[in-house]
Amino acid sequence: MNFQQLRSIREAARCGFNLTEVANVLFTSQPGVSRQIRELEEELGVEIFERNGKRLTGLTEPGKGILHIIERLLLEAENLRQASQEYAGEQSGTLTIATTHTQARYVLPRVVQAFRAAFPQVRIALQQSAPEHIAEWVMSGKADVGIATEGLSQFKDLVSFPCYTWHHVIVVPQGHPLLALKHPITLEELAAHSLITYDVGFTGRGHIDDAFRKAGIEKDIVLTAMDSDVIQQYVALGLGVGIVASMAIEQGKHHGLQAIEASHLFAPNITRLAVRRGAYLRAYTYDFILQFAPELKRADIVAALNEPSSH
Numbered sequence: 001m002n003f004q005q006l007r008s009i010r011e012a013a014r015c016g017f018n019l020t021e022v023a024n025v026l027f028t029s030q031p032g033v034s035r036q037i038r039e040l041e042e043e044l045g046v047e048i049f050e051r052n053g054k055r056l057t058g059l060t061e062p063g064k065g066i067l068h069i070i071e072r073l074l075l076e077a078e079n080l081r082q083a084s085q086e087y088a089g090e091q092s093g094t095l096t097i098a099t100t101h102t103q104a105r106y107v108l109p110r111v112v113q114a115f116r117a118a119f120p121q122v123r124i125a126l127q128q129s130a131p132e133h134i135a136e137w138v139m140s141g142k143a144d145v146g147i148a149t150e151g152l153s154q155f156k157d158l159v160s161f162p163c164y165t166w167h168h169v170i171v172v173p174q175g176h177p178l179l180a181l182k183h184p185i186t187l188e189e190l191a192a193h194s195l196i197t198y199d200v201g202f203t204g205r206g207h208i209d210d211a212f213r214k215a216g217i218e219k220d221i222v223l224t225a226m227d228s229d230v231i232q233q234y235v236a237l238g239l240g241v242g243i244v245a246s247m248a249i250e251q252g253k254h255h256g257l258q259a260i261e262a263s264h265l266f267a268p269n270i271t272r273l274a275v276r277r278g279a280y281l282r283a284y285t286y287d288f289i290l291q292f293a294p295e296l297k298r299a300d301i302v303a304a305l306n307e308p309s310s311h
Helices: 003-014 019-026 030-044 061-087 101-118 131-140 150-154 187-191 205-215 228-236 246-250 283-292 298-306
Strands: 049-052 055-059 093-099 122-128 145-148 158-166 168-173 195-198 221-225 241-245 257-261 269-276
Touching: 003 019, 003 030, 003 061, 019 030, 055 061, 093 101, 093 131, 093 283, 101 122, 101 145, 101 228, 101 246, 101 283, 131 145, 131 150, 131 158, 131 269, 145 150, 145 158, 145 283, 150 158, 150 269, 158 298, 168 228, 168 246, 187 205, 195 205, 195 228, 221 228, 228 241, 228 246, 228 257, 241 246, 269 283, 283 298
Parallel strands: 093 122, 093 145, 195 221, 195 241
Antiparallel strands: 049 055, 145 269, 158 269, 168 241, 168 257
16 A cells, blocks of 8 residues: 555546546656555555446445545645654745635735745745635645635535634716715615626625525626726726725725725625644744634644544
8 A cells, every 4th residue: 555546546436437637636647546546445455436437437335435534534644744754843834825816805915925035935826816726725625824815614514613704895987977976885785787797706705696586676687707906996997886805905905996885785704814724834824824823722722723623
């Protein structure tokens, strides 16, 4: 039994049993992957995968239990490597953070700047995507930390912590009719205009859709984007009324735009930080987490990491 065999089993399950993709992930050949899987099955005396001819089609019942053990072994192997570097006194390494564009653009710069001052030998890799991809990267070990909205709390293999609450705001060009309202804007008044906001799955978009759906009001979203700056750019061109994250406005509105309070219209959003359950975190990773969310305590993070999943 060796780690290459274990990785072949794990990646086969992750890649939907497509051995060509597994070979690409492991930088080897498809026949090599097949051989690693077959040799481990022969050694264990158990078929891990269901097959249709030579093609893998799923996990057998014993295979499901074996996969869980393999994932735990590989996680502990990575923990051992991280721990050895920690105990050897190494202050260098790479901290990989998977996050959304909004967090990377508006929230993380201050934290990253302070972190780099404290750990100048640690490189930072920012990976930006949708919350479900962020979760996958952290669970697979491709990222050390994930930062996104509430969706991160839905994955049993992650431990996530609430960090701060934020709201959406409405942005319009100067002189827009909505600025003349003498009362808080209503959903009906907002829905009378073409809207520009985030793609589905990004930056609290679900709360925007929920508000209109619960009120039974049809909305006309004419343009979507992942990037708050892009949304504001098209609002400035007069293509519609924008709905963006409050931090995008707090860091400076696009020239020529004005903000309208909307916290009464849409549910608040909670930014969460997630790490892989059972992972060994380097000291500098804890430092980054505590700089991002100062209300957390290291002891609480350690305790949560080591708690078994309740799912």
